[in-house]
Amino acid sequence: MNSKLRIPLCWKVYPAVEEAGGSDVEDLVKEAKVEHNSVKELISKIEKLDPDDELFDATYKVIAEQVEHHADEEEQEMFPKVEKLGIDLLALGDEIKERKRELEAEQDTLMGKAKSAVRDMMR
Numbered sequence: 001m002n003s004k005l006r007i008p009l010c011w012k013v014y015p016a017v018e019e020a021g022g023s024d025v026e027d028l029v030k031e032a033k034v035e036h037n038s039v040k041e042l043i044s045k046i047e048k049l050d051p052d053d054e055l056f057d058a059t060y061k062v063i064a065e066q067v068e069h070h071a072d073e074e075e076q077e078m079f080p081k082v083e084k085l086g087i088d089l090l091a092l093g094d095e096i097k098e099r100k101r102e103l104e105a106e107q108d109t110l111m112g113k114a115k116s117a118v119r120d121m122m123r
């Protein structure tokens with residue numbers, strides 16, 4: 001999968017929470033961003049590992065644990081704030097879906113160009 005298509009669930013939620021919650025949510029959002037970056041780094045690392053590598057299984061386990069921890073914190077701390085701040089999650093969800101459609105269209109265009117270039121080279 002093209003990495004651009006991995007739209008983080010929180011891509012739109014965090015800025016909305018920051019904007020609506022101000023300094024009350026500053027630390028919570030910062031911690032969530034650090035957790036996202038940590039998981040991204042581990043995913044980048046495991047993508048380069050051979051499944052037979054001695055650290056593959058341990059890396060996978062840590063990713064799973066970190067994602068679970070992050071999801072638990074969001075459910076228990078972030079989402080209640082979102083609800084209290086009156087943020088429209090359905091509207092944010094629509095924006096995320098629209099962005100995903102745009103990225104998929106870009107990817108289709110790029111794939112079409114790549115296939116065409118390969119066909120031209122084969123002639």
Ligand SMILES: [Fe+2]
Nearest residue numbers: 010032070074
């Ligand atoms: Fe998140």
